[in-house]
Amino acid sequence: MSDIRLGMLIDLSRCVGCNACAVACKQENGVPLGKFNTWIESWDVVDGSGRVRRANLPRLCNHCTDAPCVDVCPTGASFHAEDGTVQIDPDKCIGCKYCMAACPYSMRWCDDETGIVGKCTFCHTRTANGMDPACVNTCISSARIFGDLNDPDSEIAKRVAAGGDEVLLAELNLRPHVSYRGLEETQAMEAASAKHKGGNVYEPYEGR
Amino acid sequence: MVWDAIIAAYLFLAGVGAGSFAFAALAGWRAPEARKVKMAGMVIGLVAVALGTVMLIFDAKAGFQDPLKFLLLLSNFGSVMTWGVVILSVFLVVAFVEILLYWRTGKTPRALDWVGIVLALCVATYTGVLLGVCPSYPLWNLPLLPILFVVSATATGFAAAELAGYALDRAGLEKAELPAVVGIALPVVEMAVAAVLLLVTANAGGVSAAAGAATVAGLVGGAWAPAFWGLFIVVGLAAPLAIALAARARKQGASALSALGWACVLIGGFTLRYLVVLAAVPIVAY
Numbered sequence: 001m002s003d004i005r006l007g008m009l010i011d012l013s014r015c016v017g018c019n020a021c022a023v024a025c026k027q028e029n030g031v032p033l034g035k036f037n038t039w040i041e042s043w044d045v046v047d048g049s050g051r052v053r054r055a056n057l058p059r060l061c062n063h064c065t066d067a068p069c070v071d072v073c074p075t076g077a078s079f080h081a082e083d084g085t086v087q088i089d090p091d092k093c094i095g096c097k098y099c100m101a102a103c104p105y106s107m108r109w110c111d112d113e114t115g116i117v118g119k120c121t122f123c124h125t126r127t128a129n130g131m132d133p134a135c136v137n138t139c140i141s142s143a144r145i146f147g148d149l150n151d152p153d154s155e156i157a158k159r160v161a162a163g164g165d166e167v168l169l170a171e172l173n174l175r176p177h178v179s180y181r182g183l184e185e186t187q188a189m190e191a192a193s194a195k196h197k198g199g200n201v202y203e204p205y206e207g208r
Numbered sequence: 209m210v211w212d213a214i215i216a217a218y219l220f221l222a223g224v225g226a227g228s229f230a231f232a233a234l235a236g237w238r239a240p241e242a243r244k245v246k247m248a249g250m251v252i253g254l255v256a257v258a259l260g261t262v263m264l265i266f267d268a269k270a271g272f273q274d275p276l277k278f279l280l281l282l283s284n285f286g287s288v289m290t291w292g293v294v295i296l297s298v299f300l301v302v303a304f305v306e307i308l309l310y311w312r313t314g315k316t317p318r319a320l321d322w323v324g325i326v327l328a329l330c331v332a333t334y335t336g337v338l339l340g341v342c343p344s345y346p347l348w349n350l351p352l353l354p355i356l357f358v359v360s361a362t363a364t365g366f367a368a369a370e371l372a373g374y375a376l377d378r379a380g381l382e383k384a385e386l387p388a389v390v391g392i393a394l395p396v397v398e399m400a401v402a403a404v405l406l407l408v409t410a411n412a413g414g415v416s417a418a419a420g421a422a423t424v425a426g427l428v429g430g431a432w433a434p435a436f437w438g439l440f441i442v443v444g445l446a447a448p449l450a451i452a453l454a455a456r457a458r459k460q461g462a463s464a465l466s467a468l469g470w471a472c473v474l475i476g477g478f479t480l481r482y483l484v485v486l487a488a489v490p491i492v493a494y
Contacts (some may be wrong), residue, residue: 027342056303059493068343074289075280094271098289100210104344104415115269130248168493171414172343203492 005084005177006122008136009156010167011180013154014143017042017056021135021144023161028123028134033055035109037061037120038135041202044193045186055186058144060135061107062088062168062176069099069108077117084149085179087124089114106167122146135180149177211485214267218479219335220355220364222296223357224474229253229303233321237385239427240315242373243378246308249369253324255302256368257331261296272344288338295334301328319344332361339484346420347488349432352405354482356398359401363394364477367448374467391452391469395445402440402480417489423489432487435479441478444476 002070017040025031025038043056065087070078070086077092078099085183095115095155100108123133136146159165165179194205211236235242271277281293302324333426336354339345373381396483406427427436451469
């Protein structure tokens, strides 16, 4: 392991759910039709003051430190890269989909044509050349903060050091490299609509 | 859903093969003269597991299109699938050697029978552990799912071997047949383990709570209920149990009714694998 540990912090109070990240990711990575490396889950919530507003939760591979996908991969195609990210070597993937079954975040997809599994790489081709991932670059409200968690001078390290960042499914203790601001607050608000994933109903609304 | 009916069929066939081979070994010890029964059980063991393995290869599309990639299957010994590759391979070799020896010499070494039985148990157990290590599906519980799969593998494998024995050599099967209590105990134990699994899943806590409750609701009262109650509980467990009890009460050996019961066990066993793979609801990350 080298000293770099790439991570992303998403400030939910800044995300407006425009889906520019999802589009930029599609373009950058050539993700097949119907598959997504990142998306935004959107639903209406009733906030504390009784007003209805929109909650947005960007999702992507969490690049877990203790990644179930890497543990179960029988061929070593899923692996931890030097920069702390979880990557897939397509030349080793046999398409058994065991990683997809193991991922508690359901962030992996299988290419219908090739059978090879894909997911967010934190735009490995870009980060290897000193650039930010496409979703980070394109975000209109700078909701996604990206950088080296091990570099105390990076913005993300400073924000994380300031405290208050939360992770999805913290109970599983997989130590993901993706964290959020305002997650608990968002999740605690009463849902008032179906949940949408990129405009499609992801979870129907059963209230009222 | 990540996996579909192909994987369900594989899990079913692996269980049938493991159980059938174990039945053949036991039958050979109980009644060495029932040669056709033993041979049929061993052949079903080999063919079912081999067929299941072929289905696995077929389902792994990226490997199927570039078979040299399958050589990489031994690179991560932390993966339960890698253990599975080893277990399946060794089982197939041992089953093949047993059949060859039985065919050429008319007998099999008792020690190798034992090796085959232990490997069969490993095959059946591993199919449950394979799913059990995934944290994403509350239904795929460790250690309950492997226990359920082992019981079902025993029931379905015995049923397949008994069906074949019944068709090929009824007199031999009468001699080699296990005590009637086995046919009664297996569905009872399977029902109990399934009930515990569903109770544990329905009452899963924390991040698994919603998905666990949704899984059980879907099985007992939702879209999967007809298959669950009709094919798994009634056809797969209750009917074979009733038939086994009736046969015991009448002190009757294998009959056409018993054969019907064994066919029911096979239907129930496939339904179980199908439901476990397809009706399991994944946890959601919010």
